[in-house]
């Protein structure tokens with residue numbers, strides 16, 4: 001069996017994956033805060049961890065994937081006021097548009113999709129437990145985490161506590177014992193709020209994910225916790241802090257972080273006005289091309305999206321699609337069941353090895369392109385047996401990378417057209433055969 005190596009941000013090193021529960025993988029990936037339509041950057045962790053999940057499943061693991069929806073947040077309240085609808089209406093609308101993007105990207109449904117608003121009792125109890133143990137304190141209805149009581153704060157982000165303090169002092173809140181203490185409960189009467197022992201208010205973001213993991217795994221322990229690099233600090237650091245305080249462990253064995261998506265070599269930001277929405281990319285290029293673009297670079301490296309990059313991914317994806325379609329047309333015309341062909345075990349093995357090496361999707365994709373090249377040659381030379389082996393292998397590779405299956409089913413009319421084409425050609429009626437050929441090409445069958 002293949003070992004899977006992953007880069008663990010907690011230790012800043014590549015490690016061989018060892019699950020907590022034999023043959024099982026538990027994985028939590030922080031989901032979006034649904035205050036507006038998701039941008040293309042939100043799709044990177046979604047697609048990266050979808051491929052990781054598919055890889056583990058291919059290798060025979062049972063995977064439990066949890067990905068939340070954050071439906072309580074200041075940005076949500078502000079957007080609801082702006083759009084003159086309730087927070088719940090707003091989050092329902094944007095959660096739906098997020099899930100529609102996932103569907104177009106052919107992302108496998110997570111086993112659990114917790115919403116913060118559905119976990120409020122657990123969140124309030126968790127904060128009360130932290131106060132009981134002395135790791136949190138209340139000031140005027142707000143509750144803060146007491147960072148000074150915890151050993152090892154800052155390990156994940158590898159940041160110097162003193163530097164952090166200087167940064168935190170800039171926006172110093174005099175109610176806090178220490179500038180690094182973070183909010184667990186915020187007293188407020190603006191927007192949606194809940195009753196708690198401390199005040200009417202709402203929870204802090206960092207508590208939500210820890211509680212949602214706890215609801216599914218009683219000991220709060222999972223194999224992999226994932227998200228974008230921007231979540232490392234403070235979000236993930238603070239998740240770890242709370243878990244260390246209550247459970248004495250750092251939630252996940254492996255913390256994995258993906259790089260940003262840049263637009264035209266610039267970081268996406270509201271102030272630059274270059275925030276690009278996922279749905280716009282999906283509308284223009286379709287799910288498979290966007291998926292290819294998102295996987296074309298190693299997940300930890302920054303990914304640059306430009307029109308040129310997207311167009312070239314479109315061209316590349318069409319190459320894969322055309323070769324497989326044409327081969328499948330030939331198989332049907334010649335009554336070949338390519339599913340019965342032998343796999344190209346060596347190639348498949350190389351491909352899986354690339355993915356098992358900290359998800360090297362870029363190298364895995366180059367193996368696909370090399371096979372597509374071979375396939376085109378085989379089709380041209382009418383080597384259908386060899387084509388069948390390649391197509392069967394490619395189908396599996398594309399499935400592990402999460403691409404929708406490339407299928408073609410010939411209608412009787414299509415088959416009739418092929419017959420007429422061959423007849424015309426054998427009669428040397430090239431005018432007719434050329435015109436039929438054009439129709440077949442238009443239908444992407446030739």
Ligand SMILES: [Zn+2]
Pocket residue numbers: 030031209235
């Ligand atoms: Zn989270």
